[in-house]
Amino acid sequence: MAQVSATSTDLIDADPATVLGAVADYEAMRPKILSSHYSGYRVLEGGQGAGTVAEWTLQATKSRSRQVKATVDVAGRTVIEKDANSSMVTNWTVAPAGPGSSVTVKTSWTGAGGIGGFFEKIFAPIGLRRIQAEVLGNLKREVEGTVGLEGTGVDAE
Numbered sequence: 331m332a333q334v335s336a337t338s339t340d341l342i343d344a345d346p347a348t349v350l351g352a353v354a355d356y357e358a359m360r361p362k363i364l365s366s367h368y369s370g371y372r373v374l375e376g377g378q379g380a381g382t383v384a385e386w387t388l389q390a391t392k393s394r395s396r397q398v399k400a401t402v403d404v405a406g407r408t409v410i411e412k413d414a415n416s417s418m419v420t421n422w423t424v425a426p427a428g429p430g431s432s433v434t435v436k437t438s439w440t441g442a443g444g445i446g447g448f449f450e451k452i453f454a455p456i457g458l459r460r461i462q463a464e465v466l467g468n469l470k471r472e473v474e475g476t477v478g479l480e481g482t483g484v485d486a487e
Contacts, residue, residue, distance in 0.1 A: 334454055335438035338462035342431050342470045346407060349431040350424045352473050354379040354409050356402065363468035367461050380404045390457055413439075433469065435462045 342349050352359045357377030364371060369387045376382035382402040389395045398418070400411040409422040418439040425432050437458055 333438055333440060335436060336454070336456075336458035336462060337434060337436040338459050338466055339432055339434040340463070340466035340470055341427055342433060342473050344430055344473045346424050346426050346431045349433060349469075349473055350407055350409070352469060353422045353424060353433065354382075354402070354404060356382045356384050359469075359472060360384070362472050363465055365461055365464040365468065367464075374399075376402070379409070388461075390454070390461070433466060435466060437462070 355378060356373050361371055364386070367389050369389065371386040372384065374383040374385060380403050383399065384402070385397070385399045387395055387397055396418070397415055399414040400420070401414060403410045403412070407424045411420040411422075413419070416439060418437060420435060420437040423434045423436070425434070
């Protein structure tokens with residue numbers, strides 16, 4: 331059994347604290363940024379950062395879905411989601427990048443063995459990177475759409 335992972339990064343024109351706050355907001359922000367690959371999303375405990383427990387179904391392909399029950403932790407500028415139903419761990423790392431931030435999402439898990447594991451290691455990351463890129467694009471849109479509107483009386487929605 332080999333480790334399988336997929337990583338995607340995007341730049342967001344907002345300071346790291348704002349972006350980290352958005353990434354760690356499972357109550358209001360997360361439902362706005364999830365792609366159509368996610369269904370049944372709900373927060374079971376908390377909703378803001380460490381201690382949050384959320385669940386959802388991730389439909390990676392037409393025939394492959396995964397029930398996720400994620401427990402959230404925060405370490406510095408990284409939000410960590412550990413799935414109680416599998417070995418899957420997703421790290422959302424926010425770092426300064428020029429006047430804004432970079433956000434890197436890395437999902438890893440212990441893959442299957444044998445020939446199935448060989449194909450999983452090749453093809454699963456490709457599909458997951460597409461999903462990650464869409465979610466990061468949605469995060470970028472949501473965060474950049476609200477930056478600079480605080481205190482102006484303008485509603486970003």
